[in-house]
Amino acid sequence: MARPAASDQEPSGPQPGSVGLVETQTVELFTAGNPLVLDSGSTLAPVEVAFETYGTLADDRSNAVFICHALTGDAHAAGYHAGADRPGWWDSIVGPGKPIDTDRYFVVCPNLLGGCRGTTGPSSIDPDTGQPYGLRFPLFTVADLVRVHRALLSHLGISRVLAVIGGSLGGMQALQWALDAPNELAAAIPICATTRLSPQNIAFSAVARQAILSDESFHGGDYYATDERPDTGLSLARMMAHITYLSEESMRRKFGRRIQDREEPRFDFGVDFEVESYLQHQGASFLRRFDANSYLYLTRVMDYFDPFADPERAGPRLEAVRAAGTHFLVISFDTDWRFDTEHSREMVRTLGAAEVPVTSREVESPFGHDSFLLAIPDYHRTVGTFLRRLHEGGGVAGPTSGA
């Protein structure tokens, strides 16, 4: 049997410190008459976006915090859906009195373009064919993700947010947003993110995609009309990626070389070590909530992300960030080897060289890349203090000094 995740042991229903019961909303942000124009020049319509909000928007609309989720996240960042006994994926940091304090801030979290949790993606119906897009969904960029976020913000009547925050791919969106529209955010908080994937990062994603693409049930991405799904490939992709989310140390602490459910190893090719059981559970449970085509698109968007590749283009944009006074809080974790601190340092160096105000912090945590999802005290304190000072300092008017 699979080793239950820690959250399996949590009591049922909304807990103290939670935002309570929440619902995911959906809004159509782009229509045939007003399509989303992508970086590639392709257009896309309709584009529906699933999102949640927590807290109350201040009368002067100055207290919004925008959350961008990572590869496999969704709009349900905090609180509980009716009947659910697990909270949203970032409930540890979002809620009353928590670092992203819903007593102070109005928090917005949408599902990403290309996703499969309510926002238009490759599993959505292509109006031209009446069939799911599959691989006919256009390839998009992180800038395109941000375009959709900005349209959502506009729909909510908010012209400028206190901060855009996110881990991993979420942090890449925060950086991109600052470059694309620095006046729209007082601060960007990229957490264990990067300015560009290393070849090793790309390699892991390439093999994960290969597992999906070579699954006989993939049918060129048109599996929706069949009773098959590329479950083998998608679960392999998830298992492999999951290894990169944990540190060697956290795996040692969590599993060691313990044998699953018995005293002695059984010496076969089944599940024998606890870590094998855990990975199989991760692979299998992922199938219930994720679409293989979305996995392809959302890993590929990360591969191509490289906003500072062209110095002639990046220079003026960084100057605009500096002029806007957008403050960066760049956080990394010492045992993260998916996007290690060097990735964050490179971001800090580039921003710092352009005289963009940057606060950076490498947080000690044994939990690797997944640390950004966990309640690490030093990490939470850093985010909470930064946001509070920003808010109290007039926030959206633009702070000039860091934490």
Place this chain on the structure above:
Amino acid sequence: MARPAASDQEPSGPQPGSVGLVETQTVELFTAGNPLVLDSGSTLAPVEVAFETYGTLADDRSNAVFICHALTGDAHAAGYHAGADRPGWWDSIVGPGKPIDTDRYFVVCPNLLGGCRGTTGPSSIDPDTGQPYGLRFPLFTVADLVRVHRALLSHLGISRVLAVIGGSLGGMQALQWALDAPNELAAAIPICATTRLSPQNIAFSAVARQAILSDESFHGGDYYATDERPDTGLSLARMMAHITYLSEESMRRKFGRRIQDREEPRFDFGVDFEVESYLQHQGASFLRRFDANSYLYLTRVMDYFDPFADPERAGPRLEAVRAAGTHFLVISFDTDWRFDTEHSREMVRTLGAAEVPVTSREVESPFGHDSFLLAIPDYHRTVGTFLRRLHEGGGVAGPTSGA
């Protein structure tokens, strides 16, 4: 197109410094009347072993060096097979004047039990059924691999070798041999090896095996009789493992974020970055030389390896190693993250605590785990000097001081 490996550019045929033309020999070491008795109690017969030798055995039989190969190696360590334009896998270190100097030593390298390059393994015919074993091949241990090595040595009329040397799984066999029969080797040279896999190590192998086991063409291991092979799974396994053999730095040097065969990315799910092309080439070319069932067995044998797990059993065995004077040279590489230096340090600590003579060296190399296959000067000098001193110091009589 795939990026050619460096060795593709080498001129054809035997080169200066090579042992020249060689052939793989085969010998039947265990028969129905004298079967191999495995750790599990199972018996196996016949057991044929493919091996190569280089250099000349001294009259007093005191100059043998035994090479144990790693997961995907074979008996062809050095020199050239007739018509081949690439030498054996460890030709960089084995040859006249090289660290494993064939002008001085008699070098033996067999293919491992469970392999697929001439030695009995799961693709061999099971005499009970007349069909290939497949998954009916018994599971074996590193001690079983060593049993077969020792039988080969006995067949060659050698009772004691100067050194047993190997990288990765090869180094695990060197350690195991010292524990099982310390009087048979003057020295053991485990290179980028470990005393036991970490859960992260196991996790990578578990996902690789899962890729093979879940391939629709695997047919429960009985694919030999079909016209199918679990090629998708095996190439995924190889691609993933290959990422762990290279360091992040060597990937940066080798590929960076370069696009394959064009100026601009094509923005699709095909091969776009050079690192993707390289991995696909690694996956595809592996299929020509390796059997999926052997991959399962030879990764699983590593998972279970843990010779110091039981202190009560390990204590007397380490004392016997100390009494035999078996000298260890333990080498690791600073950028190896498959089996990092901490793995070697743990081995050194355990041996040192038992007063076994140990020389250890962490070699600087940007090439990660694969460094053991490369001509890193400091590494080669260390091995060459150690072996020469051992040999000149009366070698098989047992040295008392290290390099």
